[in-house]
Amino acid sequence: MRATKKYLATAIIAAASIALVGCAPTAATGGGDATDAGAPVKVAMLTSQTGPLAAYGAAYTAGFEAGLDYATDGTGTVDGRELEIEWADDQGNPDTAVSRAKDFIGQGYQILAGTAASGIATALAEQAAQNKILYISGPAAADAITGVNEYTFRSGRQTFQDVATAGTFIGDPAGKKVVVFAQDTAFGQGNLAGVQAVLGGQGATVEGVLVAEDATEFTPFAQQLLGASPDLVFVAWAGASSGAMWTALAQQGVFDAVPVVTGLGDVATYGAYGDASDKISFLNHYFGGASGTDAEAAMIEHLEAAGAEADLFSPDGFVAAQMIVQAIREGGDTVDGMIEALEGWTFESVKGEITVRAEDHAMIQPMYQARLVQDGGDWVPELVETIDAETVAPPVAGE
Numbered sequence: 001m002r003a004t005k006k007y008l009a010t011a012i013i014a015a016a017s018i019a020l021v022g023c024a025p026t027a028a029t030g031g032g033d034a035t036d037a038g039a040p041v042k043v044a045m046l047t048s049q050t051g052p053l054a055a056y057g058a059a060y061t062a063g064f065e066a067g068l069d070y071a072t073d074g075t076g077t078v079d080g081r082e083l084e085i086e087w088a089d090d091q092g093n094p095d096t097a098v099s100r101a102k103d104f105i106g107q108g109y110q111i112l113a114g115t116a117a118s119g120i121a122t123a124l125a126e127q128a129a130q131n132k133i134l135y136i137s138g139p140a141a142a143d144a145i146t147g148v149n150e151y152t153f154r155s156g157r158q159t160f161q162d163v164a165t166a167g168t169f170i171g172d173p174a175g176k177k178v179v180v181f182a183q184d185t186a187f188g189q190g191n192l193a194g195v196q197a198v199l200g201g202q203g204a205t206v207e208g209v210l211v212a213e214d215a216t217e218f219t220p221f222a223q224q225l226l227g228a229s230p231d232l233v234f235v236a237w238a239g240a241s242s243g244a245m246w247t248a249l250a251q252q253g254v255f256d257a258v259p260v261v262t263g264l265g266d267v268a269t270y271g272a273y274g275d276a277s278d279k280i281s282f283l284n285h286y287f288g289g290a291s292g293t294d295a296e297a298a299m300i301e302h303l304e305a306a307g308a309e310a311d312l313f314s315p316d317g318f319v320a321a322q323m324i325v326q327a328i329r330e331g332g333d334t335v336d337g338m339i340e341a342l343e344g345w346t347f348e349s350v351k352g353e354i355t356v357r358a359e360d361h362a363m364i365q366p367m368y369q370a371r372l373v374q375d376g377g378d379w380v381p382e383l384v385e386t387i388d389a390e391t392v393a394p395p396v397a398g399e
Helices: 054-071 094-106 118-131 159-170 186-198 219-228 242-251 294-305 314-330 335-342
Strands: 041-047 081-089 111-114 134-137 152-154 177-183 205-211 232-236 260-263 281-284 346-349 352-356 367-375 378-387
Touching: 041 054, 041 094, 054 081, 054 294, 054 314, 081 094, 081 314, 094 111, 094 118, 111 118, 111 314, 118 134, 118 152, 134 314, 134 335, 159 186, 159 232, 159 260, 159 281, 159 367, 159 378, 177 186, 177 219, 186 205, 186 232, 205 219, 219 242, 281 378, 294 314, 294 346, 314 335, 314 346
Parallel strands: 041 081, 041 111, 111 134, 134 152, 177 205, 177 232, 232 260, 260 281
Antiparallel strands: 281 367, 346 352, 367 378
């Protein structure tokens, strides 16, 4: 395995005895009874195969298949043990996801992974704690998933890391002024709250310019941004009005006056910024070619062979596969052992060196600054800077 384990003193697990991974336990109730060590290991994968997050689910799934091939050296087995991997569609609906998770748990699955929706991930985390199974969340970014319970891990980044990466465009945020430009919706308000918590917590003054969701004229808001004289504008926007919004910011000279930062999304969004494309500074979790690691090369080769391409959440699936293999290989046949095998684990993956922080299961990983450049008639991302993992590491949950 291309990995090493790094245990911290705090990684001691005091959980109750748990039923074992694999086929049905030999005893009808818990107590930590052993299963056949050579029996197949059952792994349940839940993600959006339909619904509004289906594209994210597809990228996660393709990344998982590539990661499984990489972590098992192409065998699909762990120390000779077969993996029975079953996929199900969460449809982007928490009730559907919980129902299917309960069905998997009832069938004896004790490893569950996936989902791009934070609301679903928090619901599945609750199921993991109630049923004492291992749960590895997918691209879902909510900070609340980190440290929610001892059974829940994540394979992607979290919101704090996104916002902290945005802050790197102005260096030390202390004493700086940041304006969040967003729609007056739960999404926009959530981003404002996140920037207030992260950059405000680092000494920045954070204000919001929130726009009605049905607004179509953005010139007055662009002028409001200029009038605020910020050191950074953080844009959180979604929907059909995005093109008009970016055009208004360009026409009013916002980009000439202040750095404007937003998150670089999946491949399908690269052409969505119009004339502002080469003026925006992008924080980024991942884009194809960002890291240049051996693991990334292996992932891209596998994806291309399957007719796919590297995308925003490809590494989340890849890492999930690595974590599952590590849990099975080093964790023995108990969920307790799997948790201990993952806590404090440092390993090489698509984005480089990643550590599962023992105290709260945060995924400590590098992030990226990027820009869009033209390649023929297309806009494609180009790396500006890799941000060190510790620079954007979230505080330990609960401290």
